[in-house]
Amino acid sequence: MAIYAVIMAGGSGTRFWPVSRQSIPKQCLHITSHKSMIQETVDRLIPIIERDKFYIATGNHLYEPIRQDLPDIGFILEPVARNTAPCIGLSMIHLLHKDPEAIVLLETADHYYQDEELYRQHLLGAISHAATHNNICLIGIKPTYPATGYGYIQQGSPVNDQGIRIFEVQRFVEKPKLDTAKQYASSEDYLWNSGMFIARAQVMLDEISLYMPHLYAGLMKIQTALKKANKTDKKDEKVDIVTREVFESLPAEEAISIDFGVMERSKNVVVVEGIFPWDDVGSWASMDKIIPEDGNKNVVNGAEYAAIDSSRNIIYSTSKRLITLIGVNDMVVVDTADALLLCPKGREEDVKKIVDKLKQEEMQRYL
Amino acid sequence: MAIYAVIMAGGSGTRFWPVSRQSIPKQCLHITSHKSMIQETVDRLIPIIERDKFYIATGNHLYEPIRQDLPDIGFILEPVARNTAPCIGLSMIHLLHKDPEAIVLLETADHYYQDEELYRQHLLGAISHAATHNNICLIGIKPTYPATGYGYIQQGSPVNDQGIRIFEVQRFVEKPKLDTAKQYASSEDYLWNSGMFIARAQVMLDEISLYMPHLYAGLMKIQTALKKANKTDKKDEKVDIVTREVFESLPAEEAISIDFGVMERSKNVVVVEGIFPWDDVGSWASMDKIIPEDGNKNVVNGAEYAAIDSSRNIIYSTSKRLITLIGVNDMVVVDTADALLLCPKGREEDVKKIVDKLKQEEMQRYL
Numbered sequence: 001m002a003i004y005a006v007i008m009a010g011g012s013g014t015r016f017w018p019v020s021r022q023s024i025p026k027q028c029l030h031i032t033s034h035k036s037m038i039q040e041t042v043d044r045l046i047p048i049i050e051r052d053k054f055y056i057a058t059g060n061h062l063y064e065p066i067r068q069d070l071p072d073i074g075f076i077l078e079p080v081a082r083n084t085a086p087c088i089g090l091s092m093i094h095l096l097h098k099d100p101e102a103i104v105l106l107e108t109a110d111h112y113y114q115d116e117e118l119y120r121q122h123l124l125g126a127i128s129h130a131a132t133h134n135n136i137c138l139i140g141i142k143p144t145y146p147a148t149g150y151g152y153i154q155q156g157s158p159v160n161d162q163g164i165r166i167f168e169v170q171r172f173v174e175k176p177k178l179d180t181a182k183q184y185a186s187s188e189d190y191l192w193n194s195g196m197f198i199a200r201a202q203v204m205l206d207e208i209s210l211y212m213p214h215l216y217a218g219l220m221k222i223q224t225a226l227k228k229a230n231k232t233d234k235k236d237e238k239v240d241i242v243t244r245e246v247f248e249s250l251p252a253e254e255a256i257s258i259d260f261g262v263m264e265r266s267k268n269v270v271v272v273e274g275i276f277p278w279d280d281v282g283s284w285a286s287m288d289k290i291i292p293e294d295g296n297k298n299v300v301n302g303a304e305y306a307a308i309d310s311s312r313n314i315i316y317s318t319s320k321r322l323i324t325l326i327g328v329n330d331m332v333v334v335d336t337a338d339a340l341l342l343c344p345k346g347r348e349e350d351v352k353k354i355v356d357k358l359k360q361e362e363m364q365r366y367l
Numbered sequence: 368m369a370i371y372a373v374i375m376a377g378g379s380g381t382r383f384w385p386v387s388r389q390s391i392p393k394q395c396l397h398i399t400s401h402k403s404m405i406q407e408t409v410d411r412l413i414p415i416i417e418r419d420k421f422y423i424a425t426g427n428h429l430y431e432p433i434r435q436d437l438p439d440i441g442f443i444l445e446p447v448a449r450n451t452a453p454c455i456g457l458s459m460i461h462l463l464h465k466d467p468e469a470i471v472l473l474e475t476a477d478h479y480y481q482d483e484e485l486y487r488q489h490l491l492g493a494i495s496h497a498a499t500h501n502n503i504c505l506i507g508i509k510p511t512y513p514a515t516g517y518g519y520i521q522q523g524s525p526v527n528d529q530g531i532r533i534f535e536v537q538r539f540v541e542k543p544k545l546d547t548a549k550q551y552a553s554s555e556d557y558l559w560n561s562g563m564f565i566a567r568a569q570v571m572l573d574e575i576s577l578y579m580p581h582l583y584a585g586l587m588k589i590q591t592a593l594k595k596a597n598k599t600d601k602k603d604e605k606v607d608i609v610t611r612e613v614f615e616s617l618p619a620e621e622a623i624s625i626d627f628g629v630m631e632r633s634k635n636v637v638v639v640e641g642i643f644p645w646d647d648v649g650s651w652a653s654m655d656k657i658i659p660e661d662g663n664k665n666v667v668n669g670a671e672y673a674a675i676d677s678s679r680n681i682i683y684s685t686s687k688r689l690i691t692l693i694g695v696n697d698m699v700v701v702d703t704a705d706a707l708l709l710c711p712k713g714r715e716e717d718v719k720k721i722v723d724k725l726k727q728e729e730m731q732r733y734l
Binding site: 018304306308320321322323324325326327328331333335337338339340341342343344347350351353354357358361363366 | 385671673675676687688689690691692693694695698700702704705706707708709710711714717718720721724725728730733
């Protein structure tokens with residue numbers, strides 16, 4: 001049984017504007033280190049997954065920038081974006097076509113791990129479970145603070161008695177308000193839903209067949225096209241046409257996330273209790289958790305700066321300009337060659353709104 | 368009797384960093400309009416003073432940038448900076464050498480006038496008084512708010528009974544605290560000290576002779592050198608040498624402002640009650656008074672910007688970059704090709720401190 005990794009990288013990451021652009025998606029940004037986030041994701045998994053068993057699942061428009069970062073990695077291209085369930089279904093079909101016994105780790109390109117070795121130990125525990133059970137192993141994370149930006153999973157009974165701890169799922173809960181999040185974070189039986197999972201590809205496909213009949217029927221058409229293409233050597237063209245037809249004709253109620261489509265309905269989902277430090281690198285606020293403070297309690301990446309009475313700022317620069325601050329606190333300053341962003345901490349989610357505004361106001365050249 | 372203008376422009380205006388630099392002094396900035404501030408100053412006075420009767424008093428290091436703005440205007444160059452009294456004394460010597468009857472208006476290059484015609488009417492009133500009295504006519508300004516950044520002049524008895532109102536000086540007071548400033552601004556007999564004055568050059572020189580004996584002795588040496596130079600046609604060199612000797616050997620107690628050196632001691636100072644809107648363009652805070660607010664109550668000059676929930680900001684840009692703000696209020700944002708400044712309103716005076724910090728921290732290339 002071989003282990004495959006599918007890295008979902010279909011988003012554009014507008015919350016990282018002005019560094020992320022239409023042609024430079026978030027996963028290609030060098031936010032967490034000198035490598036791009038997607039390069040880091042691959043490198044982090046290389047100790048347990050062979051390089052030729054990686055696939056990037058993304059859209060056509062992101063193929064080129066990501067390929068430049070990872071020229072030797074395979075791609076599974078969605079013809080149009082239809083949320084994560086169809087993307088994952090398509091990936092399962094391609095993996096199964098290659099290897100009917102495939103075990104797959106599904107990751108995204110925007111996770112940050114402080115202790116990579118500990119993370120990989122958890123993955124190996126989950127792989128071991130997935131190899132021997134008809135379960136989807138979701139990776140949960142022990143909360144370290146009352147996050148309101150993540151969904152939670154309430155743990156049920158344990159399903160194993162040694163090594164990495166794995167539990168039944170009692171219930172899924174959506175992103176909570178702060179009071180509820182505090183309750184969850186201080187309790188012993190809630191985990192963050194990281195969105196990562198490990199399963200045999202066939203198990204995942206079987207679950208799709210149970211809960212997403214339209215998607216499943218479409219995936220079977222793609223599977224048939226793949227098999228035919230193998231015989232005729234006219235692989236790509238015909239498969240691409242069928243895939244596009246399937247994606248474009250998918251009813252809206254099945255163009256949904258894998259969480260809604262499968263995880264929250266399936267009776268075969270278990271959750272791994274992840275005790276490794278983890279963060280979703282979702283907005284500029286994440287910088288605080290990734291980059292150490294300097295002597296002024298400012299988190300600075302790439303910028304030459306001078307400050308007076310200024311602290312707890314996030315300063316990120318891809319320009320060569322000097323940034324100076326006087327009496328500025330708790331501010332996010334992102335500087336690029338052609339655009340500057342300023343917002344106080346706590347408003348980072350609204351960077352999306354600025355991007356929307358630029359679209360409306362005929363400033364598309366900055367997108 | 369001819370009217371001359373001496374425009375003092377010796378300062379570098381570090382409070383306008385990063386737009387002002389060592390090679391681009393404040394007076395050459397285009398802050399108040401599309402013209403530089405020193406060009407504006409000349410143009411504002413041209414209706415009442417002939418172009419060949421203007422002089423710029425400044426230091427050698429600022430000669431070149433200012434000359435580029437005003438190629439046809441004469442210069443009086445201070446060999447070293449010794450505050451305003453020596454600068455004014457030197458100017459009087461040069462004017463008197465050219466025209467013993469000269470009446471001089473002394474202005475600086477950083478004043479802003481909303482109603483230029485009204486301002487000129489006041490000047491003509493003061494010129495008329497100066498032509499017929501042995502007085503120095505200081506221009507006072509009726510306070511429009513309790514400024515703590517200006518000195519005040521308490522008015523005494525009126526010295527004329529028609530036209531522009533002129534008063535004896537009861538007393539000078541230094542920049543007050545806010546409580547006192549409120550008291551002054553609401554009373555009927557305090558004026559801001561604008562620093563401008565009008566006098567016959569000989570009257571000013573006579574007052575210097577009374578209160579600043581070392582300076583006066585030095586000025587007499589320069590006068591002698593000027594007269595000799597006229598005869599020998601070796602004008603510049605010898606005069607320059609003597610001027611440098613006089614400035615460099617001036618005792619510290621006379622390297623002071625004209626306010627301390629003459630105005631506050633002289634019995635021949637009167638004050639014009641200026642009722643025209645006026646501002647000293649002293650820091651980025653001045654932008655609020657000069658540039659109208661846009662629909663978001665932001666004062667914007669030169670910048671393309673997009674904002675959400677952001678108001679009362681001062682945004683000044685000489686770069687071509689897009690500036691975006693989310694939830695940012697009461698902030699000063701100054702953007703240039705190689706440096707960015709951020710400071711909340713109220714901290715604009717501390718821009719000087721950032722400039723000092725750059726000197727210390729080996730970032731001289733930004734000065």
